[in-house]
């Protein structure tokens with residue numbers, strides 16, 4: 590009875606291929622944001638500790654990165670730890686940090702080989718020394734990647750990011766370096782963590798929750814939002830391709846009217 594499982598597996602792979610081709614035939618986002626939600630629920634439904642959901646979530650991240658490269662998406666941001674996540678039990682917080690350190694060691698080579706440039710965005714200086722060291726090493730090793738820039742939002746909060754930009758601008762103003770009257774949106778954006786990157790065309794949130802939770806509030810003003818019931822540990826390339834097909838079918842007007 591080995592035929593059943595093999596047949597169903599090839600069906601899934603075929604399905605993925607079809608959705609990849611459909612996605613490639615349409616408009617490809619230049620930047621996709623991911624709110625990776627539902628790890629805890631995924632684990633609890635299996636009678637596992639919540640932390641196992643985060644471990645499984647890393648596998649989804651590992652699967653999605655090559656899929657982004659397959660599609661030709663040049664920028665992606667993954668919300669891994671928000672400034673609000675400190676409210677969680679300290680064991681869970683530390684598990685997440687340990688996972689990041691482990692991931693950075695295990696995947697450094699593969700990321701480099703795939704041409705991924707990885708950057709951490711957020712208040713990284715407030716993270717434990719081992720996490721900062723792992724990030725620093727990962728950023729340094731992947732700095733020449735040209736296929737895909739991956740921002741990992743770590744200790745990231747959108748309002749904090751905007752406030753930080755305002756404070757930096759005030760300092761530049763006090764130093765006589767900028768003319769406030771001439772400060773443009775583009776110049777303001779240069780003070781954000783995502784300076785020099787396109788705004789996300791698409792933001793995907795898993796697990797059925799429909800909010801942005803302080804994720805890229807400035808950059809996401811005109812992002813298309815895609816919500817799926819799929820929990821992050823179950824999110825696979827086929828789900829990404831379906832989201833991109835959905836995105837390509839949207840009419841983006843940016844406040845104007847259709848031509």
Ligand code: FPP
Pocket residue numbers: 625626627628629630631643646647650668669670674688689690692693741796821
């Ligand atoms: C939300 O699920 C997920 C997080 C707070 C953490 C996301 C982190 C990962 C997927 C690991 C990333 C790791 C690296 C190495 C970058 P939740 O716990 O809020 O789920 P729930 O809403 O079901 O409780």
